[in-house]
Amino acid sequence: MIKLNDYLYDGETIFRILQKYIDDLEENALATHNQIDLVHCSFLETIYELLEHNEFLTSQSQRIREFYKYMVVEYPYLAFTFKGRIKSIIRAEEKFNRYIVDFIYDYYQMYHHFPALQEIKEKLSCFRDLLAYRIVISLPKCHLQEGQDREEEEIKLLYEIANKLPSFLEDQGFTIVKANTTGRECSELLDMSLWTTYRDYVYKPTSAGYRSLHLTLFDDMARCHVEVQLRTKSMDDSAEIGVSNHLRYVESQEQQKNRRIEIPKGECKYFDEAYDRVVSLENIDLSELDVNMFTAVNNSLINDGCGLFRGRQILPFEHLSRFQNGLVD
Template identity: 65%
Template sequence: MITLNDYLYDGDTIFRILQKYIDDLKKSAKENQNEIDRIHSHFLIQIRELLEHNDFLTAQSQKIREFYKYMAKEYPYLAFTFKGRIKSLIRAEEKFNSYVMEYIYEYYSEHQVYPPVSELKKKLSCFRDLIAYRIVISMPKCHFKSEQERRDAELNCLYEIANVLPEFLEERGFTAEPANGVQESCSSLLNPEVKPYYRDYVSNHEENEYQSLHITFYDNSSRSYMEVQLRTKMMDDVAEIGAANHRVYEKKQEKERRKRNQIPKGECLYFDEAYERGMRLLELDLSKLDVNMFSAVDNRLINDGCGLYRGRLILPYEHLSRFQNDLID
């Protein structure tokens, strides 16, 4: 079985690693009549094209920047950041394999038979967050008498921005995708006409305290999907360095993935291969990898300039509030 891990120790660039992995998956798919390996290779081609940062990403980020300028004008006392990132190769590989496992596991648990390959192929065509933008807002404390007052103002502002965003981007060539009832908002602050498009992890609290508003758009000019996340600074801190950060999330996922009792080994090739690939990725010692432009002291201190682990940054903007600018003057 071919895994991404097999290519991470030869000192190649990330693009050579991807090309070798794609070519070998295609060859294996043809030799073994493995439809999932074929879809897997096509998925990796998407990642490679994104990491190459084609012209459409520049055009797309410039359209997103228009919303940045709108916010700077409409909310002069609000501090905020805009960031855009392409999903990293390792995270994308993890997600592809987890989709394979989760769908087979759920289908088998319900029907006691394995899903047809045609159904599994449909499931693997639903990646919508390979490109993700994040807007993080913060109200300066000096404007409020209490911390609760500030948090309430930030939350009102967050939903106000969420109400405006879909129409703003649709006027610039994007189409909002329905959330199909996933994490449907129960907040009265979100307008009824935009509510069907948002996955609301703010009004629907997660067990790990994760909070954010998510919405997916289709970019009609580049024919690609992108996700936009809206958060306050406090929400972002919890997600990035608090209880909901990725390391905690990954540990939880690791425990779940090891629970494969319902799928007997050797009965479903697609599950077995996806499970093995996922486990090998989770066990990576990043400090021992040899990937051009990537270095890691250990699995916590990571410097990634190539899109292998943290993804590739495509949009960094920071806006200070008028109050903060006044201090600088």
């Protein structure tokens, strides 16, 4: 079986790693008539093109920066940061294969047989977060009135910002993509008209305690999907380096083991291959990887391993309230 892991130890650039992996995966898929791996190749080619042809990021980040400028004026007392990222190759590969594992498992649990090939292929057309921006806010303690709870006030501000963001970005050339939600999972602090727009993990956290508001957009100018996440600093810390991050990893490990038990090896080759790729990536020792992060296709570009190039700043912007140190002018 062709796995990404086998291409990460030769000191190659991200582009050469991706191209070799795509070529070998496609050759094997054609030889074995594996249509899911052909879809897999198309997914990887999308990432390659996103990394190689990223001139649109300048325009896109400038348009999103307009909301940053709006917040600087509207919320001078808030500290906040705007971050942007292209999902790493390893995490994108892991997510693609996890989608296959999860879909086949859930389908099998519901119908007691495996989904048709076409149903799996249709499920794999839903990736919309390869490119994402994050807004993280923090309210300085000096702005709290007696009796106010900092977390509660930050959450109110988070929803206030969330209520304004969609219409603002529509004016900047983005189209809102409806979320798969009925609205029953959304806080009343969110405008009712937006209940089918956001995925509200603040009101209804995941089982690992992850909290964030997610908004999916289609950039009409760049012709690609973008995800925007809104969090407080405590939510961001928990998701990136804290309890939620750890619990998600532990939960994922246990979940994969249980699914392997319920669907024994040999029952469904698409499940087997995706499962093996997920486990291999989860267990990878990042310290042992040998990836050339600083060689590019030409000398005018620098590839940092995430697809971000010199002159292509995909944020971040940061606003520190003048009250950030707790002193009032």
